[in-house]
Amino acid sequence: MKFILMFLLAAITGSSDLAAQQLNNNQTDAVKQLLTAIEQGMKAQMPDAPDAVAERPALLRRIPEYRTLESEIDALWIPAFRNLATVAPTETSQLILVQAAGNMNPENYVNFLNDIASRYEQRSISEALLNRAINPDGKLEYILADNYQNRAVIEFCQRAKRIFANNPQMISMFDAILSGETEKGIADMRRGGGLNLPEIKLAQRGPLLSHTPNVSPLPAATSSPVPANTPSPTAAAPAVETEAPSHTFGIVVGVILVLLVIGGVFAWMRRRG
Amino acid sequence: MAIETLLLVPVDINVWKAGTAGPPDPTQPDHGVIAQKGDALTICIDGTSQNPPSIAPNQPVWKISQMQSDGSYSSTWQQIGTGPRFDYTTTTSGVFELEAVFFGDDAHASKYLRKADETGQGQTVSYNKKGTPDAFGVTDTAIQIAIKHSAGINLGSAAYDVGTNHPPSFPPGSDKCNLFVADKCNDAGAIVPWINGLNPFKPYPPTANQWAGTDPKNIPNWTLLPANALPQPGFVVSDPNSLGSGHCGVLDYDGWGIGAGVTYHVSKRYPFFPESRQRQYSP
Numbered sequence: 156m157k158f159i160l161m162f163l164l165a166a167i168t169g170s171s172d173l174a175a176q177q178l179n180n181n182q183t184d185a186v187k188q189l190l191t192a193i194e195q196g197m198k199a200q201m202p203d204a205p206d207a208v209a210e211r212p213a214l215l216r217r218i219p220e221y222r223t224l225e226s227e228i229d230a231l232w233i234p235a236f237r238n239l240a241t242v243a244p245t246e247t248s249q250l251i252l253v254q255a256a257g258n259m260n261p262e263n264y265v266n267f268l269n270d271i272a273s274r275y276e277q278r279s280i281s282e283a284l285l286n287r288a289i290n291p292d293g294k295l296e297y298i299l300a301d302n303y304q305n306r307a308v309i310e311f312c313q314r315a316k317r318i319f320a321n322n323p324q325m326i327s328m329f330d331a332i333l334s335g336e337t338e339k340g341i342a343d344m345r346r347g348g349g350l351n352l353p354e355i356k357l358a359q360r361g362p363l364l365s366h367t368p369n370v371s372p373l374p375a376a377t378s379s380p381v382p383a384n385t386p387s388p389t390a391a392a393p394a395v396e397t398e399a400p401s402h403t404f405g406i407v408v409g410v411i412l413v414l415l416v417i418g419g420v421f422a423w424m425r426r427r428g
Numbered sequence: 429m430a431i432e433t434l435l436l437v438p439v440d441i442n443v444w445k446a447g448t449a450g451p452p453d454p455t456q457p458d459h460g461v462i463a464q465k466g467d468a469l470t471i472c473i474d475g476t477s478q479n480p481p482s483i484a485p486n487q488p489v490w491k492i493s494q495m496q497s498d499g500s501y502s503s504t505w506q507q508i509g510t511g512p513r514f515d516y517t518t519t520t521s522g523v524f525e526l527e528a529v530f531f532g533d534d535a536h537a538s539k540y541l542r543k544a545d546e547t548g549q550g551q552t553v554s555y556n557k558k559g560t561p562d563a564f565g566v567t568d569t570a571i572q573i574a575i576k577h578s579a580g581i582n583l584g585s586a587a588y589d590v591g592t593n594h595p596p597s598f599p600p601g602s603d604k605c606n607l608f609v610a611d612k613c614n615d616a617g618a619i620v621p622w623i624n625g626l627n628p629f630k631p632y633p634p635t636a637n638q639w640a641g642t643d644p645k646n647i648p649n650w651t652l653l654p655a656n657a658l659p660q661p662g663f664v665v666s667d668p669n670s671l672g673s674g675h676c677g678v679l680d681y682d683g684w685g686i687g688a689g690v691t692y693h694v695s696k697r698y699p700f701f702p703e704s705r706q707r708q709y710s711p
Contacts, residue, residue, distance in 0.1 A: 207698070287690070290590050300602075324591035324600075325591050331599050343627070344602070346626055347626045
């Protein structure tokens with residue numbers, strides 16, 4: 156009896172993993188198709204310099220597929236970055252993804268930054284891309300400064316300081332963010348009419364970075380944008396909360412099925428007895 | 429072999445301001461041919477030679493095409509002169525591509541091309557490479573040329589990176605594209621009033637959205653041009669962003685915007701596009 160139940164549980168768990176994998180594959184394909192269409196749209200806008208379009212979100216938004224990517228980015232960024240080498244093999248296509256992330260749900264953004272930082276440390280993305288992620292061109296533009304007292308933001312800024320240990324300007328930037336100096340300047344701009352971007356406050360949470368790292372192993376990078384002596388990430392592993400629902404759903408379905416089977420077995424045994 | 433056959437091979441074209449030493453050094457950050465309307469440009473085939481090749485005196489026919497408000501070039505090519513070397517007195521302001529047509533063969537016209545990859549940007553870009561079409565710029569006013577130079581000599585500079593500190597108004601972590609524009613225009617003598625800020629000791633220059641006119645605050649002495657205005661070097665160009673703070677820069681000789689970005693040093697990465705609006709200094 157015990158073995159039968161274990162077999163059933165294994166089968167159910169396996170099928171939910173398969174379903175999750177299928178979902179992941181579908182999302183990966185969806186991102187790939189969107190990026191292909193966006194790059195075609197960029198070429199149509201500027202045949203001689205399509206890459207320049209990727210630097211201007213206002214231009215990207217003229218492409219319907221980019222607007223779709225932007226609206227779906229909260230669900231798509233994890234599968235997209237997990238399969239980055241396949242989905243977005245060029246820096247331009249990676250930049251498109253990062254640009255779209257500039258308007259993601261603010262609650263996902265710090266997780267996204269940690270993921271990007273890990274990829275930078277693993278030499279799979281360029282410093283320019285990390286810079287763009289840290290300085291998004293959209294509603295999240297000043298989210299780090301606006302949330303300088305948020306635990307997750309503090310942890311990310313500390314991590315970024317370690318990543319940019321050899322860059323005094325970046326260190327001073329993150330110091331200014333952490334001290335609240337940047338927030339004060341931004342608040343002055345808002346009051347004085349120099350900035351119309353509304354403030355976004357993140358919910359204060361527990362220690363996000365205690366979560367299990369969820370960044371998948373990355374394929375070997377073809378080129379190395381990071382100096383060999385870049386400090387390796389130890390303390391700061393990314394927390395990808397948005398990945399939890401597919402696993403949770405699978406587990407819940409599995410447990411319900413197991414309980415139904417157990418209930419059925421008990422009912423059958425009582426009837427016989 | 430007939431000379432017509434020989435001239436199917438593209439010829440090298442050079443342009444420089446008449447009366448100056450010759451073509452600008454394309455490896456310098458602030459290169460590019462620029463003139464004020466009414467100034468003459470020397471246009472020549474076969475490099476800087478003082479003795480251009482001896483071909484029929486009425487060949488080639490020189491034609492220009494003007495950059496439109498959306499950044500594309502007009503499909504209409506206007507004839508401006510003939511001969512292997514001549515001085516063209518500019519009559520219209522704008523940004524122009526140039527070609528030499530031999531014996532009426534428009535299909536095989538030789539284009540005026542970039543002599544080197546765009547330099548001074550801090551990072552390599554995949555566009556504006558050596559061998560792609562170049563342009564020359566003509567301005568309404570002398571101060572536009574000064575504004576263009578003021579911005580151009582900063583190409584590659586890290587002085588306006590997002591991590592820099594410009595007290596009292598721009599702490600590290602704040603975008604500084606509008607500070608770059610205000611500083612460079614002021615350096616050139618085109619006064620940009622710092623119109624924002626409640627504290628008189630802590631003012632701010634106009635934002636990108638204000639330059640673009642989507643934030644309606646007035647910028648004295650700077651005329652917001654119609655959306656279909658043809659680009660000129662030395663205009664301030666701005667890309668509004670309703671979801672962010674936008675981006676602004678100064679138009680270079682070839683109609684590309686020079687700006688201080690958040691990802692790169694001062695660079696020339698911004699082609700002109702319909703979302704953008706331009707302003708001209710008109711005190």
